[in-house]
Amino acid sequence: MNAPAPVTLEAKxxxxxxxxxxxxxxQRAVGELMDESGPILHAVMQAGTTQLADLxxxxxxxxxxxxxRLLDRIxxxxxxDDVDQLGDAVVSILDTVRNVTQPDVLAxxxxxxxxxxxxxxxxxVGVMGALKKSRDDDVQRGIAVLLEVxxxxxKASAAATGDPKxxxxxxxxxxxxxxxxxxxxxxxxxxGRPTSEAACExxxxxxxxxxxxxxxxxxxxLADPQTWTREYATLVAPQLGIEELTDDHWTVIDTIRGxxxxxxxxxxxxxxxxxxxxxxxxxxxxxxxxxGSRAARIAGIPKPVGCI
Amino acid sequence: MQTQTHEDARRVCIICSKGGLDEVYPALILGNAARMSGIxxxxxxxxxxxxxxxxxxxxxxxxxxxGNPTSPIPTVIGGLPGMENLAATMMKKQMEDxxxxxxxEMMQMLAEAGAELYGCELAMExxxxxxxxxxxxxxxxxxxxxxxDLSEGAQIIFT
Numbered sequence: 001m002n003a004p005a006p007v008t009l010e011a012k013x014x015x016x017x018x019x020x021x022x023x024x025x026x027q028r029a030v031g032e033l034m035d036e037s038g039p040i041l042h043a044v045m046q047a048g049t050t051q052l053a054d055l056x057x058x059x060x061x062x063x064x065x066x067x068x069r070l071l072d073r074i075x076x077x078x079x080x081d082d083v084d085q086l087g088d089a090v091v092s093i094l095d096t097v098r099n100v101t102q103p104d105v106l107a108x109x110x111x112x113x114x115x116x117x118x119x120x121x122x123x124x125v126g127v128m129g130a131l132k133k134s135r136d137d138d139v140q141r142g143i144a145v146l147l148e149v150x151x152x153x154x155k156a157s158a159a160a161t162g163d164p165k166x167x168x169x170x171x172x173x174x175x176x177x178x179x180x181x182x183x184x185x186x187x188x189x190x191x192g193r194p195t196s197e198a199a200c201e202x203x204x205x206x207x208x209x210x211x212x213x214x215x216x217x218x219x220x221x222l223a224d225p226q227t228w229t230r231e232y233a234t235l236v237a238p239q240l241g242i243e244e245l246t247d248d249h250w251t252v253i254d255t256i257r258g259x260x261x262x263x264x265x266x267x268x269x270x271x272x273x274x275x276x277x278x279x280x281x282x283x284x285x286x287x288x289x290x291x292g293s294r295a296a297r298i299a300g301i302p303k304p305v306g307c308i
Numbered sequence: 309m310q311t312q313t314h315e316d317a318r319r320v321c322i323i324c325s326k327g328g329l330d331e332v333y334p335a336l337i338l339g340n341a342a343r344m345s346g347i348x349x350x351x352x353x354x355x356x357x358x359x360x361x362x363x364x365x366x367x368x369x370x371x372x373x374x375g376n377p378t379s380p381i382p383t384v385i386g387g388l389p390g391m392e393n394l395a396a397t398m399m400k401k402q403m404e405d406x407x408x409x410x411x412x413e414m415m416q417m418l419a420e421a422g423a424e425l426y427g428c429e430l431a432m433e434x435x436x437x438x439x440x441x442x443x444x445x446x447x448x449x450x451x452x453x454x455x456x457d458l459s460e461g462a463q464i465i466f467t
Contacts, residue, residue, distance in 0.1 A: 269344050270409065270417065281420035289317070289346030307337050308409065 228300030266304040319348040319462035327356030329369040343421035354428035419445035
C-alpha cells in the first residue's frame with residue numbers, strides 16, 4: 001500500500017511544479033508586454049484624444065447629436081410597416097433619383113432655378129405679350145417639353161385610377177364577340193292578332209261592359225258622371241281585369257274623380273300619378289294596361305285626352 | 309280596353325336619332341302615348357339622340373336656331389354665342405308653364421310605365437361614353453342587329 005502512494009504523490013508534485021513554472025513564465029512575459037506597451041498605449045491615447053478634440057472643434061459631435069435627435073423623431077413618427085413599404089419602393093425611388101441627376105436634366109433644372117431666383121428682374125406680360133413671346137424658338141420648345149410632361153403625368157394618373165377608357169381600349173383590342181342569342185324573340189304574329197284595320201275597330205269597338213242600372217256610352221264610359229257610386233266601381237272593376245279594389249285603387253279613384261269634378265276634365269296618367277302621390281310605376285301596376293282609360297271607366301269619368 | 313285581353317298586344321319600336329330639345333320630344337311622346345294605350349314600347353337612342361339619355365346632357369338639350377327655317381329668330385342673331393342657351397331656357401320655361409314634363413322626367417315616366425330604353429352601341433363608341441354615363445332608366449346598350457331582334461313583329465318608327 002505504501003509503495004504506489006509516494007510514486008503518485010511525487011508525480012503530482014512534479015506536475016504541479018511544472019505548472020507553476022509555466023505560470024511564472026507567463027507572468028513574466030505579461031509583465032514585459034505591459035512594460036513595452038505602456039508608452040505605446042500612452043501615445044495612442046494621446047493621439048486619440050487629440051483627434052477627438054479636433055473632431056469636437058470641427059462640430060462633428062454636435063452634428064452627431066443633432067442627427068441622433070432627428071433619427072429619434074423619424075423613428076417615433078413612422079412605424080416599421082412604413083419602412084417596409086419604403087423598401088418596396090426604394091428601387092423606383094432610386095431610378096427617379098438617377099433620372100433626375102442626369103446631367104441634361106440637372107442643367108435644365110439649374111436653368112429653371114436660376115430664372116426663378118432672378119424672377120424679380122422680369123417684366124410682367126399680359127395675354128398679348130405671352131402670344132408675342134411664344135414666337136421665340138426656345139419658348140416654343142419649352143412649351144412642347146412641358147406639354148409632354150403634362151401628358152405623361154395625365155397618363156400615369158389615369159393608370160393609377162383604373163381609367164374606364166383603358167378598359168374600353170382593352171375591349172376594342174380583344175376579338176369582337178357576337179351575342180350568343182338574340183336579345184329577345186317575340187313569337188311571330190299569332191292568329192287573331194289585330195291587323196291595322198282591325199286595330200282601328202278595337203278602339204271604336206262597342207264595349208261589352210254590363211252594369212245593371214247604369215247607362216254607358218259606346219266605349220264603356222259612364223254616360224252621366226254624376227250618377228256614379230262606389231258600388232258602380234266594384235261592379236265594373238272585375239269586368240276590366242281588376243279583381244279587387246285595394247286602398248291604393250280607391251285613393252286613385254277618389255283623386256281623379258275629385259280632379260274631374262273640379263276641372264271638368266279627366267286627368268291624364270301623369271296627373272293621376274302626381275296627384276294621388278303614388279307615382280307612375282304604381283299606377284301602371286294597379287291599373288295595368290291603359291291605366292288612364294281603365295281608371296276613368298271605373299271612376300265613372302270621361303276618357304282622358306292628351307298626349308302626356 | 310277589355311276588348312284587348314289577348315296577350316299579343318301591339319308593339320312599337322321607336323328610334324330617336326336627334327338631340328335637339330324639340331327633336332327628342334316626338335319619340336318620347338309617342339312612347340308614352342303607346343304605353344298609355346297599352347301598347348308595348350321600345351325606344352332606341354342613337355347618334356345625337358344618345359344625348360337625351362346621357363346623364364350629363366339630358367338637362368342641357370338645345371334648340372337649333374341657326375339655319376332653322378321655322379325658328380322665329382333669324383339665323384344671324386340665332387348664331388351669336390349665348391343665344392342658343394337663352395332660347396333653350398325660354399323654351400323650357402314655356403314647357404313648364406304648359407306642364408310639359410322635362411326630358412329627364414319623361415324618361416322616368418317611360419321607364420315606370422314599362423317602356424324599354426336602349427342606347428346604341430355604335431353611338432356610344434363614337435361619343436366615347438360608357439353605360440355608367442347614361443341615365444339609370446336605360447336598360448342596356450345594344451347594336452342595330454339586336455334592335456331588329458327586339459322589333460320582330462313590331463312597328464318601327466324613326467324620328
